Amino acid sequence: MGAVFECKCKKCGYEFCSFVGVGFTYPIEYCEIVKKMKEGEFGQQGKKFFETFPNGAITCKNIVVQCKDCKNLMTVPELALYIPKEGYDPAKMNGNTCWTIGFPTEEYDYIAPNELEENYDFLEHYEHRCTKCRGYTLVVPGFNERRNKDTDRYVDCPECGSMMEIRMIGKWD
Ligand SMILES: [Zn+2]
Numbered sequence: 001m002g003a004v005f006e007c008k009c010k011k012c013g014y015e016f017c018s019f020v021g022v023g024f025t026y027p028i029e030y031c032e033i034v035k036k037m038k039e040g041e042f043g044q045q046g047k048k049f050f051e052t053f054p055n056g057a058i059t060c061k062n063i064v065v066q067c068k069d070c071k072n073l074m075t076v077p078e079l080a081l082y083i084p085k086e087g088y089d090p091a092k093m094n095g096n097t098c099w100t101i102g103f104p105t106e107e108y109d110y111i112a113p114n115e116l117e118e119n120y121d122f123l124e125h126y127e128h129r130c131t132k133c134r135g136y137t138l139v140v141p142g143f144n145e146r147r148n149k150d151t152d153r154y155v156d157c158p159e160c161g162s163m164m165e166i167r168m169i170g171k172w173d
């Protein structure tokens with residue numbers, strides 16, 4: 001289940017809306033993203049990771065990051081990188097654990113989030129680069145944390161630099 005967040009700049013009218021979290025199509029997205037990473041579409045970090053760890057796994061829930069340089073806001077798959085725990089061989093596993101009843105999971109070679117927790121070790125975070133200026137990015141907590149009331153719900157407007165309030169406006173899946 002994902003959440004929909006939006007923010008609007010009161011000063012210049014800039015708007016940004018994002019679907020964060022995980023949806024029903026997770027297995028499909030997972031496979032497509034891994035394929036793209038192997039082809040280098042997400043940069044060298046992803047390509048090298050799968051070359052070094054062919055059995056590696058990722059998280060692909062959507063998150064929002066902001067460019068440190070130009071303040072560009074982007075929705076990206078998280079892509080935290082995981083490797084199998086010592087002694088765990090994904091090739092010996094019999095298929096995947098069921099994601100959703102009625103979903104043809106057999107066709108998709110993906111690692112569900114609960115499998116990650118049980119059988120994989122966290123290796124490193126993904127360094128997402130800005131699509132506009134190639135700058136480095138930071139995760140914006142206000143878009144990615146749903147329950148914690150202490151989360152900072154403000155973010156800089158990429159156009160004029162004013163503070164914008166981040167609001168959750170719905171759910172999706
Ligand atoms: Zn603005």
Ligand SMILES: [Zn+2]
Pocket residue numbers: 067068069070071072130131132133134135
């Ligand atoms: Zn940038």
